[in-house]
Amino acid sequence: MKFGYWVPFFGGWLRNVEDEHMTADWSYVKKLAQQSEELGYDLTLIAELNLNDIQGEEAPSLDAWSTATAIAAVTNRIELMVAVRPTFHSPAPLAKQAASIDHISGGRLTLNVVSSWWQDEAKKYGVHFEQHDDRYARTAEWLHVVGNLWKQDHFSFTGKYYRVEDSILQPKPLSKPRPFLYAGGESEAAKELIASQCDGYVMHGDTPDTIGRRINDLRAHRERLGLPPMKFGVAAYSTVRNSEQESLGLRTLTVREQAISHCYPTALQG
Template identity: 75%
Template sequence: MRYGYWMPVFGGWLRNVEDESMQPTWDYVKRLAMRSEEIGFDLSLIAELNLNDIKGERAPSLDAWSTAAALAAVTQKQELMVAVRPTFHNPALLAKQAANIDHISGGRLSLNVVSSWWRDEATKYGVGFEQHDDRYARTAEWLTVLNGVWQEDGFSFNGKYYRVDNNTLQPKPVSRPRPALYAGGESETAKDLISSTCDGYVMHGDEPATIGKRIRDMRERREKKGLPPMQYGVAAYSIIRSSDAEVKKELSRITNVQPGSAGYNNYQQWLAGTQLEQKVSLEDYSVSNRGLRSGLVGTAAQVEDRIAAFEEEGVDFFLLQCSPQLEEMERFADTIISADHLSGMAKNTADDQRI
């Protein structure tokens, strides 16, 4: 199992706690990235929103791409999965920027392709906002251009949304055959596109059985298209405590979002802009990406059992959120990642003894 986390570029994940002790500053994300490598986290997702949908539109948030470039220079091992929204980026220019960051990082860049959902953000930044299926049609062309200019010089494309003529992009990315592409989505349109074009499928939090069903569906789609296996990741909010009473206390602290609060304002707009398989409650929405549904909440032993259930269903990595991020990630590393490492060492020793 790989353990990744969301970089808190919004200053936190809770819509009811104003100050989570993780400011959206370069100093904080730099310290978090460097320390997270030391304690065993090998993947960070850097989200892209120009407005802050967690703390409210007037709250600060960090730009994803300049942050990723800076982090590439101060980290050594961690995969940097940067979110990118086709409606906000020309694909050939983004490909150039991404190739440069890939070189800075030594081949550790990957992309999480997101078809935008927030109409107000697009309007405020002067970007067109299209209907759901039109956004995915744009994304399909966007990916064609991205892959084309990464993989060959003299690439040309003339589509409904994009046109490039005899493009040259040098240097090409370090990653081979190209930086990995991840995406998430629950609509039929999204799953068809992702299964055809991406290397990994990232999912909102949910029960292991529900996640397993989605993985089996995507595996069948890939097999029918003659494509190799994908990587599967799940968002999860982590709470590890020594007793049930402590867990309940923390859950109560983070889920009492009130109508009218800054973090509540775009709840209905978010629901309207997505096509989800299941209804999302306000409690689900209290933390980002339905992370509580994954159930990495409880004592260390309970969380270990839950992780094992996800692994049994085919999950390859988690993308964790917690609050405050660094302190809770230290706790997770001490109790879960260290235990995984020791278990792996014991298994390797037993295998060696059988040889």
């Protein structure tokens, strides 16, 4: 089982607490990453949003990929699970950028592939926002290009969304056979994509029965494709108090008592 936390890249994640006393600045993120590594956390998820959807669009938020590069340089062990949205990144430059961060981190980079969801943000950043299944079709093509650039040189591809000609990417990522790919989603388009091209399925928290059904569903998709078993992750909020009674009576979380974790139970990996 692995435990991780979400980088508070725009000052916290709670919608019902006005001030979590988290600052959206590099010094705070750096301190948290180093302390989390010292405490034994296994990974950190670096989400990608250009606008702050928690505290308002005009509130500050850090860029995911430059932040991931900086964290890679000041940590030694923790896995860097960086979210990437294909609608915002051309595949070849992103493959190059990811390979470089993988080298900086010593092979600790993993990707959380997100097929976008916030149409207003896309418009404000000049990005074309497609219908749901079209976004997943784009992601599938994007992953094909990125994956091949990580494996081979002189790669060419012409598809509906992307085209590369005789592309070369050096150095290749340190991670073998490539950086680990996570993704989430509950539509059939999402599940088919994840089962066929990704390594881990991540979910929002829910009841054990619901999580169990989702895991079994993805396992069935995966088995039909004849691919190795996936890993599974669940996002959860944890409240920390001196007693169970205090924890049960808590209505809101303060910053220092909030921990957001991704768990990958080994019993659920096969």
